[in-house]
Amino acid sequence: MNGYGEFICKEGKKYFGFFKNDKKDGFGICYWPKDKFFIGFFKEGKQNGIGKYINGNNIKYRKWKNGKKENKNLNEEELFNNFNHIEKRFTKFFKWDIKKLKEYMEIE
Numbered sequence: 001m002n003g004y005g006e007f008i009c010k011e012g013k014k015y016f017g018f019f020k021n022d023k024k025d026g027f028g029i030c031y032w033p034k035d036k037f038f039i040g041f042f043k044e045g046k047q048n049g050i051g052k053y054i055n056g057n058n059i060k061y062r063k064w065k066n067g068k069k070e071n072k073n074l075n076e077e078e079l080f081n082n083f084n085h086i087e088k089r090f091t092k093f094f095k096w097d098i099k100k101l102k103e104y105m106e107i108e
Helices: 076-081 087-095 098-105
Strands: 003-008 014-020 023-032 036-043 046-055 058-065
Touching: 014 098, 023 087, 023 098, 036 087, 036 098, 046 087, 058 076, 076 087
Parallel strands: none
Antiparallel strands: 003 014, 014 023, 023 036, 036 046, 046 058
C-alpha cells in the first residue's frame, strides 16, 4: 500500500495514516484499547520525528528516531516549534483531545 490508508486489527488496534511500501510512513495516528494514542510521524514502519503519546490523562511529547524515543520530553510549545514546514500541516491533530480522536477514528 502507498498513500493514505486505515488499518484495523480485530484486537481493537487502529492506525489511520500514510503508508509507503506497505509500511507506516509519514503522518499517522495509532490507537490501542484503553485510551492509548500515538500521534506523529513514521518512517519505514517506525516512529520517526515528532510525536505525542497519550495514555489516559498522561500526555508526553517527544522526538523519535528509528522507533526509539529521545530521552528529553518536550512541552507543547517545544513540540510545535520543532515542526518543519510539512509537519505544520498536521498541527490540528496534535491539539485534539481523546474525545476528538475517538470521534475521528470511530471508537466508542
